[in-house]
Amino acid sequence: MKKISLSIFIFYVFFFLLSFKSIASNCEFQMADMNWPSATLMANVDKFILEEGYGCRVELIPGATTATFVTMNEKGRPQVAPELWTNSVAEPLQKAVEEGRLFSASDGPITELGEGWWVTPDTLKRNPQFKTVLDILERPDLFPAKEDPSKGAFIGCPAGWGCQLSNQSLFIAFEMEKKGWMLVDPGSKAGLDASMTKAAQRGDNWLGYYWSPTSLIGKYNMKLMDFGVPFAGSENWDSCISKGPEVCINPKPSAWTKSIVKTIVTPDVKEMHKVMKYFSKRIFPGEVMNSMLVYMEDNQAQGIDGAITFLENFYDIWVNWVPKEVAQNVKEAL
Amino acid sequence: MIDFFTEFPEISRSGLRDIKNAIDNAFRSFSRSYGESIENFFDPLLWFLIWFEKLLVNTPWPIIMLIIASLCYLGSRNWKLPLAAILTFTLIGYLGMWEDTMSTIALISVATLLCIIIGMPLGIWMARYDRVQKTLNPLLDVMQTIPIFVYLLPVLMLLGIGKVPGLIAICVYAMPPIIRLTNLGIRLVDKDILEAANAFGADSKQRLIEVQIPLALPNIFAGINQTIMMALAMVVIASMIGVRGLGIPVLQAIQNQYLALGLMNGLAIVALAIIFDRSLQRYGERLQKYNAGHKND
Numbered sequence: 001m002k003k004i005s006l007s008i009f010i011f012y013v014f015f016f017l018l019s020f021k022s023i024a025s026n027c028e029f030q031m032a033d034m035n036w037p038s039a040t041l042m043a044n045v046d047k048f049i050l051e052e053g054y055g056c057r058v059e060l061i062p063g064a065t066t067a068t069f070v071t072m073n074e075k076g077r078p079q080v081a082p083e084l085w086t087n088s089v090a091e092p093l094q095k096a097v098e099e100g101r102l103f104s105a106s107d108g109p110i111t112e113l114g115e116g117w118w119v120t121p122d123t124l125k126r127n128p129q130f131k132t133v134l135d136i137l138e139r140p141d142l143f144p145a146k147e148d149p150s151k152g153a154f155i156g157c158p159a160g161w162g163c164q165l166s167n168q169s170l171f172i173a174f175e176m177e178k179k180g181w182m183l184v185d186p187g188s189k190a191g192l193d194a195s196m197t198k199a200a201q202r203g204d205n206w207l208g209y210y211w212s213p214t215s216l217i218g219k220y221n222m223k224l225m226d227f228g229v230p231f232a233g234s235e236n237w238d239s240c241i242s243k244g245p246e247v248c249i250n251p252k253p254s255a256w257t258k259s260i261v262k263t264i265v266t267p268d269v270k271e272m273h274k275v276m277k278y279f280s281k282r283i284f285p286g287e288v289m290n291s292m293l294v295y296m297e298d299n300q301a302q303g304i305d306g307a308i309t310f311l312e313n314f315y316d317i318w319v320n321w322v323p324k325e326v327a328q329n330v331k332e333a334l
Numbered sequence: 335m336i337d338f339f340t341e342f343p344e345i346s347r348s349g350l351r352d353i354k355n356a357i358d359n360a361f362r363s364f365s366r367s368y369g370e371s372i373e374n375f376f377d378p379l380l381w382f383l384i385w386f387e388k389l390l391v392n393t394p395w396p397i398i399m400l401i402i403a404s405l406c407y408l409g410s411r412n413w414k415l416p417l418a419a420i421l422t423f424t425l426i427g428y429l430g431m432w433e434d435t436m437s438t439i440a441l442i443s444v445a446t447l448l449c450i451i452i453g454m455p456l457g458i459w460m461a462r463y464d465r466v467q468k469t470l471n472p473l474l475d476v477m478q479t480i481p482i483f484v485y486l487l488p489v490l491m492l493l494g495i496g497k498v499p500g501l502i503a504i505c506v507y508a509m510p511p512i513i514r515l516t517n518l519g520i521r522l523v524d525k526d527i528l529e530a531a532n533a534f535g536a537d538s539k540q541r542l543i544e545v546q547i548p549l550a551l552p553n554i555f556a557g558i559n560q561t562i563m564m565a566l567a568m569v570v571i572a573s574m575i576g577v578r579g580l581g582i583p584v585l586q587a588i589q590n591q592y593l594a595l596g597l598m599n600g601l602a603i604v605a606l607a608i609i610f611d612r613s614l615q616r617y618g619e620r621l622q623k624y625n626a627g628h629k630n631d
């Protein structure tokens with residue numbers, strides 16, 4: 001009996017110490033570690049700088065865009081999404097910001113980014129007449145689908161991603177079915193990557209959805225196609241195209257909406273002024289991000305490895321994000 | 335010295351990176367030089383899968399229902415199962431999942447068939463030679479536990495996304511039970527009975543076909559049951575590499591927290607599993623009874 005009560009006592013002391021520690025740091029939160037490389041890199045860089053430089057405690061929580069957004073909005077955690085692509089959650093995000101449940105800590109954590117339809121460099125080399133997406137859509141025969149070679153394959157966005165709905169709408173808007181195309185659902189990011197990588201490595205023609213900054217875009221020098229039509233207004237995009245064919249009956253052809261990436265935080269973190277200041281200054285130049293992603297891919301680096309390499313090699317960039325003593329702390333911790 | 339005990343002595347970062355890079359580059363060049371021909375090798379299988387799926391999707395639904403009900407009846411010799419099947423499929427069709435269900439049935443039936451055709455002989459082989467069992471067992475362990483995308487990525491690089499990699503993923507995961515249980519069933523056959531068969535002058539082929547397999551049937555059918563269940567459990571994974579079917583809406587539902595959509599498609603997968611399994615199990619039971627009766631004559 002004594003033994004049991006002693007162990008319970010030790011247990012309590014242990015927990016007391018644990019909770020004491022977390023109260024003492026006063027800067028403890030969860031951060032979304034989203035499941036694509038640039039977001040992972042960013043989350044790990046943030047974690048390293050905030051922990052080593054500012055003495056915070058940051059726990060990384062894996063998750064995809066929609067799931068992360070929903071739990072942030074409903075449960076208030078994770079408290080930070082470092083790289084949230086807001087297009088797919090535009091309306092609920094706006095509502096959440098108006099209601100004071102979420103805040104933007106940075107409106108452009110990465111420069112030069114975007115989503116759209118890409119082709120392999122070999123496609124353009126063989127077909128210099130392709131100037132825009134509209135030109136490509138006339139030639140489905142050059143992009144034969146594996147499962148039905150009489151049709152052209154357009155590789156859309158993985159099932160359940162926000163962009164899946166937009167691609168389905170655009171597929172209808174450009175009347176691609178009538179022109180002889182089929183929309184291939186790659187099922188997952190692994191599927192989409194494999195499909196593009198295989199085409200790029202073998203020099204095949206490939207038309208599909210992708211986004212930058214990403215290592216694959218940088219590595220295979222993929223070409224973003226101009227849509228050949230202007231952006232047909234945010235009304236058309238936000239309340240029709242991005243809602244998918246079930247809601248959007250008459251989508252108008254449109255260029256891809258300008259991608260907006262934000263660092264989103266909950267009210268808890270908004271009170272942490274140092275952290276907010278850091279987020280507002282933390283901007284990755286697009287080419288640096290691309291080169292880091294190619295490095296991570298070539299070396300099969302995990303997020304934390306990439307973060308350390310970034311901090312080691314790009315001191316001139318991140319030193320401007322933080323006060324001097326913080327930079328000193330981070331440098332010593334490397 | 336303390337460091338040695340607290341930090342595991344590990345290979346240097348650059349050394350590890352070189353190993354990883356070497357493996358990756360070797361595979362990349364392999365894929366570039368042989369990818370095309372490996373793809374061509376699997377093309378007939380792909381055509382068959384596409385043909386079968388088209389057949390199921392394009393056949394008018396009443397005919398499909400009739401075929402399914404009669405297959406269920408042939409399997410079970412009982413009116414309950416066909417009735418349940420018709421009810422289930424009516425519900426599936428009514429809820430708008432007909433086409434996805436047909437795609438899934440096409441893939442799963444080919445996968446199950448393939449697993450049985452390859453798995454049963456392997457199980458028999460394993461039961462006859464201890465050495466084969468010793469070599470195959472760890473391999474089966476690998477097949478059942480290795481995270482799917484670990485071997486799927488190289489397959490995707492070679493074959494691209496689509497049905498064939500999906501079929502491979504399903505078979506790798508779903509084949510071990512039929513192999514293991516065939517092996518087990520045959521090994522569990524009573525030694526005395528085998529001796530009796532020997533005494534009647536049965537050669538090893540007769541012994542296998544007339545004695546061992548019939549007596550192992552309960553275990554073999556348990557293996558088939560597991561194979562079907564595991565194949566259907568892999569439907570969602572197959573959809574992650576671009577296979578059409580009930581898995582796609584499930585993925586959509588998971589990503590977006592669409593409870594109803596996920597539940598409906600998930601339950602449709604369950605329903606398929608149960609219908610598949612029950613008809614085969616009843617068929618198996620009748621087979622055993624027939625065998626038993628046959629011997630008493």
